[in-house]
Amino acid sequence: MIHASYIDSFNTGRLEKAAQELYDRLSGCTLCPHQCRVNRIQGEQGKCGTGVLPAVSSYNAHFGEEAPLVGRNGSGTIFFTHCNLACIFCQNYDISQIGRGQEMPPEELARIMLHLQKKGCHNINFVTPTHVNYAIVRALIMAVPRGLTIPLVYNSGGYDAVDILKILDGVYDIYMPDFKYMDPDSAGRLSGAADYPSRAAAAIQEMHRQVGDLALDRSGVAIRGLLVRHLVLPNNLAATDRVINFIAGLSRNTYINIMDQYRPEFRAYECLDLKRRITLDEYDAAVQHARIRGLTRIDGLRIK
Numbered sequence: 001m002i003h004a005s006y007i008d009s010f011n012t013g014r015l016e017k018a019a020q021e022l023y024d025r026l027s028g029c030t031l032c033p034h035q036c037r038v039n040r041i042q043g044e045q046g047k048c049g050t051g052v053l054p055a056v057s058s059y060n061a062h063f064g065e066e067a068p069l070v071g072r073n074g075s076g077t078i079f080f081t082h083c084n085l086a087c088i089f090c091q092n093y094d095i096s097q098i099g100r101g102q103e104m105p106p107e108e109l110a111r112i113m114l115h116l117q118k119k120g121c122h123n124i125n126f127v128t129p130t131h132v133n134y135a136i137v138r139a140l141i142m143a144v145p146r147g148l149t150i151p152l153v154y155n156s157g158g159y160d161a162v163d164i165l166k167i168l169d170g171v172y173d174i175y176m177p178d179f180k181y182m183d184p185d186s187a188g189r190l191s192g193a194a195d196y197p198s199r200a201a202a203a204i205q206e207m208h209r210q211v212g213d214l215a216l217d218r219s220g221v222a223i224r225g226l227l228v229r230h231l232v233l234p235n236n237l238a239a240t241d242r243v244i245n246f247i248a249g250l251s252r253n254t255y256i257n258i259m260d261q262y263r264p265e266f267r268a269y270e271c272l273d274l275k276r277r278i279t280l281d282e283y284d285a286a287v288q289h290a291r292i293r294g295l296t297r298i299d300g301l302r303i304k
């Protein structure tokens with residue numbers, strides 16, 4: 001029987017405390033490293049273009065995620081609208097940048113979480129949660145007494161603030177951040193966050209401190225821990241080798257998904273270096289580097 005950490009946090013009052021602390025941050029928003037300091041409670045919007053209530057573009061049992069999240073019945077994915085990053089190559093730009101989705105109060109979010117659990121999903125997978133953490137925790141406080149028990153997945157772009165993650169300690173069981181770039185120039189040009197490399201590194205270190213390496217149950221389904229995603233970009237724009245060095249330095253037992261599906265989308269054609277897919281050689285070099293650095297839990301290649 002899975003015992004998600006947020007149940008203890010609910011019982012001790014830690015969830016309520018976290019919700020209040022996150023709400024307080026909304027009046028001069030510092031929920032992510034952009035630190036826009038806008039008053040979202042009074043309707044002002046920062047870089048993520050979001051007020052107090054989140055918008056949701058879709059939710060379903062998703063079978064396209066990493067095998068330990070999908071299991072037999074799928075990952076209960078909730079896709080939030082908007083994002084705190086502005087990636088010019090985003091493959092979900094209609095959701096993240098244009099804002100397709102429907103505003104949703106915490107009561108409705110709680111209902112969706114319980115619905116996904118009832119469908120047999122192995123987890124609730126919050127996609128792009130960084131800017132809407134307050135509403136998620138508020139919804140969780142409503143869902144726990146109504147029987148929510150499955151693990152929660154924090155599926156972020158990696159541009160997270162360490163002090164906010166500390167407030168969230170005891171909320172999420174599984175962290176699944178991207179580590180997009182180790183090159184500040186690319187991070188600034190392509191995602192509007194030149195400090196992304198240092199922020200993501202610090203955030204992922206904190207995530208690992210909280211939940212450790214990815215742990216699976218007997219059927220191979222994730223119950224707790226860290227899983228890192230990295231999308232290989234053409235012309236090594238992401239500095240993939242240095243991203244991998246960092247991840248291997250964190251723990252050689254880190255579960256990593258090295259992704260090959262980059263394709264030019266949205267405004268990628270504005271950047272000469274981004275106009276093509278990656279080559280097989282570029283992808284092989286990334287995987288080879290991960291192996292040389294001692295990483296063995298590479299999604300799709302070998303699962304421990």
Ligand code: SF4
Pocket residue numbers: 029030031032033034035036037038045046047048049050084130131
């Ligand atoms: S969560 Fe949104 S408003 Fe708040 S600091 Fe980040 S980008 Fe700005």
